[in-house]
Amino acid sequence: MIRAAVMTEPNAPIEIRAFPPPVLEPCAVLLKTLASEVCGTDVHLWHGRLSGVPYPIIPGHVSVGEVLETGGEVLDMNGRPVEPGDRVTFLDVHETCHRCYYCLVAKASTRCPHRKVYGITYSASEGLLGGWSEQIYLKPGVQVIPMSARVDPELWIAGGCGLPTALHAIDRAEIRLGDRVLIQGAGPVGLNACALANASGAGWVGVIDAVPQRLEAARKMGADQCFTLTASLLSDVRTATGGRGADIVIEASGRPEAVAQGCDMARDHARYVVVGQYTDNGSVEINPHTAINRKHLEIRGCWGSDMSHFWRAMEVIDRFHDRFDWRQVISQRYTLDQINDALADVEARRVVKAVILPNG
Amino acid sequence: MIRAAVMTEPNAPIEIRAFPPPVLEPCAVLLKTLASEVCGTDVHLWHGRLSGVPYPIIPGHVSVGEVLETGGEVLDMNGRPVEPGDRVTFLDVHETCHRCYYCLVAKASTRCPHRKVYGITYSASEGLLGGWSEQIYLKPGVQVIPMSARVDPELWIAGGCGLPTALHAIDRAEIRLGDRVLIQGAGPVGLNACALANASGAGWVGVIDAVPQRLEAARKMGADQCFTLTASLLSDVRTATGGRGADIVIEASGRPEAVAQGCDMARDHARYVVVGQYTDNGSVEINPHTAINRKHLEIRGCWGSDMSHFWRAMEVIDRFHDRFDWRQVISQRYTLDQINDALADVEARRVVKAVILPNG
């Protein structure tokens, strides 16, 4: 039997349950889990803040595993067969349909209404479809990415789901060499965005957060200058950006009021990527004359990530693994039996990223 | 002596004053005014709603004239000499510096801090620098555009300053063949945007306005469907756009709350151009999760217009002069002595566009 941690309903303790070994469909893959994560989304799931979640679920959306078995030949995106013993990760977003208007005409597959997500939108009754489990069942068609030799499971979990999300945001930011880039928020997405902005040739990277330790982390991820949420924030940012404001602003804070502030801190004709507002935290007052129209500002919402971001995230973390200190966010490892502690530690912000090692 | 209508201070009656004939600097051009306009901005000027206006001023920013004299050889943008007797218009925005950060690095010359505008930011003490005058003095460097043979002075005034502004907005909208385009507001900018969206190959053009007559005008400018500000507006737009919302939305209403509505009426991953908020009418509540982030929306502020829009506006109105009914907005012509009536009629919305014929 295979042990997995199950979130049975909102606000109830996580339980360990045993599942029978799955029988593989053609083109499915079975993984022994090497590492998974507890991220902020899991805290939201635990409190029932997301709608449409089919509790009980096995959480854990970004994970690394070792291939135990495949249902016949399964190819990775390079056309190479996936073999037992391979270390792989996989795109947690599945069932993007590639048949609907959003996938094919709007070319915005992150808005495909058929998307499902491992660890979030599959019920535990459907199988081992989450990372808090000794084994993970990859349904036919789940995209498998081989781990680069230089990227061990913990490094990949340290990047976590924030890395492809931040890569998507950075793509949408279209940073040019020398741009002054301001990041709002030094959580998982913000820290990754900080490193990626620096890696993209930004001339200066500034980061804003209320928590000094998070700003310390940002320094190790390539921030040139850090700001706390003081009354002089706007003028401090102006001073740091030649009096004009930032060329690029990336919102990764989740606070609605940050969006109004971000408009103010951007220079005229800047680009402003709003990626942090992935749950509904309410509204904010915006003056469209001063914040958008007169500024000739460009605001780009950024939702989720797709296979291109996930695939390139592996290449990017392989390339820059020793330039930025991704591993610093991992201070604690947990077994399946310690999962309630892990959830509590993330919620209390005692750890930024809890690594789950289901096989010890 | 040359007669001109002078706005001496906010809310005072316009006065007719006489000015001495100007002496031409090298590369200046003197025009006999064939037509000028009273537009909404003039009403704002009259009520003192714009800051930094050096009253007394001679209003009138978009105008057509016949060349009386040039200060030596003056070339138009095609490199052809401007000759006495030529019918021309000119870019009212002047002194864009082409030396500052915004002009040269940000490439957002509409945000150049040195810009001046005929009829708005020049004092009457500086010369005949507005269109409500028998003659207009074009300072050295003012860009002259020859009138196309098919575009008479009234047609150009009918397009007015709204035409290049709308062209700028349409450029930023990047309409693709078949796109469903929704325009908020059927004033001068909105009506021009309506015609230009249709001319750009939109598959459907919808227009929203509170005033039925304005929607009638929109029909003649290429609107396929019109909407008033009813409670069912959002669902009506959804129904009209395949249930998804518009591919492109263009805000040309000036109402802050329109911006929140526009986000809602756009489909996921749409583009939303905000061009109507050129004066400060206050703020609006926006939910950045639902309106921007989850929608993967792109919002583009659009400020003013530059020589490319002005130049192409002449080509565009020449091309499409008989497909859309630009002239419908002109119901009344006024001499200089009737200027107070013209202003009152525009303010009371008795006429959409008042044509001023300073030489009768």
Next chain:
Amino acid sequence: MIRAAVMTEPNAPIEIRAFPPPVLEPCAVLLKTLASEVCGTDVHLWHGRLSGVPYPIIPGHVSVGEVLETGGEVLDMNGRPVEPGDRVTFLDVHETCHRCYYCLVAKASTRCPHRKVYGITYSASEGLLGGWSEQIYLKPGVQVIPMSARVDPELWIAGGCGLPTALHAIDRAEIRLGDRVLIQGAGPVGLNACALANASGAGWVGVIDAVPQRLEAARKMGADQCFTLTASLLSDVRTATGGRGADIVIEASGRPEAVAQGCDMARDHARYVVVGQYTDNGSVEINPHTAINRKHLEIRGCWGSDMSHFWRAMEVIDRFHDRFDWRQVISQRYTLDQINDALADVEARRVVKAVILPNG
């Protein structure tokens, strides 16, 4: 039994063969063919000029049919069920994998190596997978597009495969209002590109072809000016475009030497879309200093079309069906028994587009 026209091998007469009625797999669709086409590709196929073709084949890639039967519920891209009696067309390109590097990372699905095409890359032994047949079998996953009420089968065939191809090229051209657009070649792709450039708001559309009748057709598809291949072509185009060359050039001629000429006829910093070179007709000498570098030219190759172009093509031809004379290219209809005549007429250029009516 179902009758179909089979191309057994290159250069052999087309034969009529009888096939058993297909048994539908789940999600498959069976069509009664209302109309199909003979296009230039079919002539190439007949002469064996394409590699990897699995003769014998049933040609005919763009077709219209009436639904006879579906294998359970099949949804179109709007999520509506396909029902017997519906008039539909379908995307001839099938098996685009949406799993490979080109589909997911490069986002260039027209370069997916797994693509298959009805009427070209399927053998007759695989089923009724081409339009020269009384019935067409749509394999599971083939994308179905309902015919607009205003688009009858012949109009869709008149647009043919050239319409989505031209739409793709026009997308890549990024025409802006007032642009002077030059089209090289007035064959099926060029004529469609001509109409679509006009519909996109071009300020002027010029078309070049060696054959006067084709230029006559271009006039009816929105061309403002036509050019034959004379010695003065370059200077004639310059004169027609303000002395600078065209803002946008679209190559749809298939002649390699046209590519060098197109570079010369484009203005500095123009965009040049090369869409016509879909078979290998050899090389051309290009001077990269004068043709590319000093010109600051942008050349965009354009290969095939995807579902977005096909889907939008239906919307576009519905929108503009009465502005341009698409039907003029159809001068002759043929039954299955007349298919050898149809092929001979297209090859001899006696007809531009041969409509096949397999059910008479």
Next chain:
Amino acid sequence: MIRAAVMTEPNAPIEIRAFPPPVLEPCAVLLKTLASEVCGTDVHLWHGRLSGVPYPIIPGHVSVGEVLETGGEVLDMNGRPVEPGDRVTFLDVHETCHRCYYCLVAKASTRCPHRKVYGITYSASEGLLGGWSEQIYLKPGVQVIPMSARVDPELWIAGGCGLPTALHAIDRAEIRLGDRVLIQGAGPVGLNACALANASGAGWVGVIDAVPQRLEAARKMGADQCFTLTASLLSDVRTATGGRGADIVIEASGRPEAVAQGCDMARDHARYVVVGQYTDNGSVEINPHTAINRKHLEIRGCWGSDMSHFWRAMEVIDRFHDRFDWRQVISQRYTLDQINDALADVEARRVVKAVILPNG
């Protein structure tokens, strides 16, 4: 009197001549030259390979100087007054008109027909308008850029005119994080492009050159892998790029045949920036079917640089001065009296970049 090195006519020895001190017009600036360069263009000038050069000339287009005097207040692009004693560089391209079609409508100011260039298109009879002189006269309107504290004159000369040119090419390349970037040619533009591609977040940078020492230099400028011009080049590049070819190719070699090779080494739907062909070295055979159309390739010619590239080049070299070894190309310094040696050494490729120190 002021000493300057004058190229009197093609192929004649450079002569030292004395000029009277200039009288400053309003807004002019007089510099004491701290450093100038001999670059490949100067060799072309010496052999008369450029047309329209008004010999005798004072060569030297990129230079650094100390301000001796200004004609009244002169502001730099940040709006700060230029003061005697300031260390500055300046944009050698002058008289870009900002009034013509190319400047204002096409927004391609590097194609403005009115451009003039210090050290190339000004005659010595017009003044001290080149860097091979003890003093340089900056005409009114020449754009002045203050030297960053971390960028000494030799470092700026080491970047030289190749740095803003490469920055322009990199902008046009639109590199995304992780892209595999291939550079053809390791001369001044290629070496700068190599460093800037690396700084932009490329996942891999490959460089091709025939000369091993140049490839050594490329290694110090961020190249991951180097290639010589062997028969296996194409397959070697394919192997190095996952079998697909490079995501981005930048041609900086000047050889026409490189353009055909570059098309072959690019992956499908790649971008290919052609920047190296700034003199006419003849033609090359290109197969538009295989090289452009079927590849869905995008080729972007890149001509010159403008103030944005020059301005950002200062920020970029300041940012990355210690990551890449710009100074390695400077092996030799020369006084004005040694200028013929400098020219001979550059021509013989004994030095990559000859620094001229006119004041010793």
